[in-house]
Amino acid sequence: xxxxxxxxxxxxxxxxxxxxxxxxxxxxxxxxxxxxxxxxxxxxxxxxxxxxxxxxxxxxxxxxxxxxxxxxxxxxxxxxxxxxxxxxxxxxxxxxxxxxxxxxxxxxxxxxxxxxxxxxxxxxxxxxxxxxxxxxxxxxxxxxxxxxxxxxxxxxxxxxxxxxxxxxxxxxxxxxxxxxxxxxxxxxxxxxxxxxxxxxxxxxxxxxxxxxxxxxxxxxxxxxxxxxxxxxxxxxxxxxxxxxxxxxxxxxxxxxxxxxxx
Ligand SMILES: [Zn+2]
Numbered sequence: 554x555x556x557x558x559x560x561x562x563x564x565x566x567x568x569x570x571x572x573x574x575x576x577x578x579x580x581x582x583x584x585x586x587x588x589x590x591x592x593x594x595x596x597x598x599x600x601x602x603x604x605x606x607x608x609x610x611x612x613x614x615x616x617x618x619x620x621x622x623x624x625x626x627x628x629x630x631x632x633x634x635x636x637x638x639x640x641x642x643x644x645x646x647x648x649x650x651x652x653x654x655x656x657x658x659x660x661x662x663x664x665x666x667x668x669x670x671x672x673x674x675x676x677x678x679x680x681x682x683x684x685x686x687x688x689x690x691x692x693x694x695x696x697x698x699x700x701x702x703x704x705x706x707x708x709x710x711x712x713x714x715x716x717x718x719x720x721x722x723x724x725x726x727x728x729x730x731x732x733x734x735x736x737x738x739x740x741x742x743x744x745x746x747x748x749x750x751x752x753x754x755x756x757x758x759x760x761x762x763x764x765x766x767x768x769x770x771x772x773x774x775x776x777x778x779x780x781x782x783x784x785x786x787x788x789x790x791x792x793x794x795x796x797x798x799x800x801x802x803x804x805x806x807x808x809x810x811x812x813x814x815x
Contacts (some may be wrong), residue, residue, distance in 0.1 A: 574763055575729055578809060581799035583760045584730075585792065586767045586806045587611040588717060588740060590640055590690055592619050595775030597626055599782045601635070607793045610634045612803040614690040614717075617642030617677050624681050631682040636802035638688045639678060639713060642670045646693035662698035664706045671712050687713045688804045690769070694719030694742075708736050715807040717767060722751075726758045727765040731814040735807060742769035747780060749787025756791060760798050765810065767803065 577584055587604070589596045592615040604611050615627060615637055631637045645657040645667070659667075675687055689707070696702050696718065707713065720739030727733060741755055752768070759766030774782030792800050799806070 575731060575810075576813070577763075577799050579799075580797075582763050582797040584765050584799040584801065584806045584809075585756055585759055586765075586801065586803040587770070588614060588638070588690065588767060588803050589770045589773070590614045591644070591771055591776075592616055592623065592627065592640075593772055593776040594623075595772045595779070596770070597623075597630070599774035600770065600785055601630055603782075603786050603789045604635070605633065607789050609789065609792065609800045610636065610802050610805075612636040612638050612688065614638040614640035614688075615674075615678065615681075616640045616644045616692075617674050618644070628681050631684070636688070636804050637678055637682055637684070638690060638717075638803065639671055639674045640690050641667075641692050642674045642677070644692045645670070645698070647695055647697070650693050650695070659693075659695060659698045660700075664698055664701055664703045667698045667703050668706060668710050668712065671707070671710075675712060686804065688715045688717065688807070689713040690717040690740075691719075704736050715804065717769070717803060719769070720767075722755050722758075725767060726755075726762050727767075728762045730765040730810040733765075733810070735811065738767060738807070740767035740769040742771070742778070743780065744778060747784060749784040749791075752780070752784060752788040753791045756788065756795070756798060760795065765806065 589611060613635060627637060643657045645659045645662055648658040648660050696704050715738060716736040717738050717740050720741055722741050725739040725741035743751060770780055771778035773780050773785045792798055
């Protein structure tokens with residue numbers, strides 16, 4: 554290529570319009586989905602009352618090992634506007650991550666068994682809330698079963714619409730959600746008992762990027778991988794004072810992204 558043709562090529566690239574910033578609904582500047590894994594009592598006891606007081610809706614990814622009494626509690630949660638999502642029946646994980654659950658090592662699973670579990674959990678959830686469209690969060694954020702990645706098999710199965718996986722505080726700030734693979738949506742799961750400032754700093758990064766953020770909680774005010782009730786409340790308060798950030802369920806946010814990505 555001559556220097557002249559190189560110059561023209563570079564000039565043409567420079568003239569291409571940059572893809573416009575993704576537009577969120579109702580003048581919102583960014584979106585944040587608050588998601589909660591493992592059907593924990595601390596979520597029912599602390600996180601949900603805080604969300605309800607602020608009129609925010611969250612997404613609760615349930616596993617199948619819950620009692621009938623808890624099912625009734627989760628039914629009420631869904632009826633008040635929150636989303637119940639699929640986190641599999643038995644929460645299989647790699648041996649190295651949860652060594653005490655030897656019947657449920659993903660090392661010993663295959664793709665059929667994994668998809669069957671997700672299908673059965675859809676039925677459990679249907680029994681709780683009567684909803685058919687589901688989202689899924691990946692147990693232990695690991696998509697390998699018996700060494701095989703089941704992302705594409707799950708995509709083809711039609712069992713779920715969107716899949717939330719793991720990430721970190723930076724990779725999970727999604728500046729342009731149109732570029733997402735909706736079966737590999739990263740989320741920030743803070744560890745080491747983050748305080749409210751840490752959670753708010755993530756929300757601020759999402760807002761400043763005018764993008765999408767997904768937070769992944771476990772215990773809130775109890776249980777394990779805990780975020781304290783005060784830290785969770787501080788984030789909820791910050792979001793209440795920053796209405797430019799759209800807080801909605803994972804499925805609602807992703808439905809919006811999907812509908813505006815063509
Ligand atoms: Zn989990």
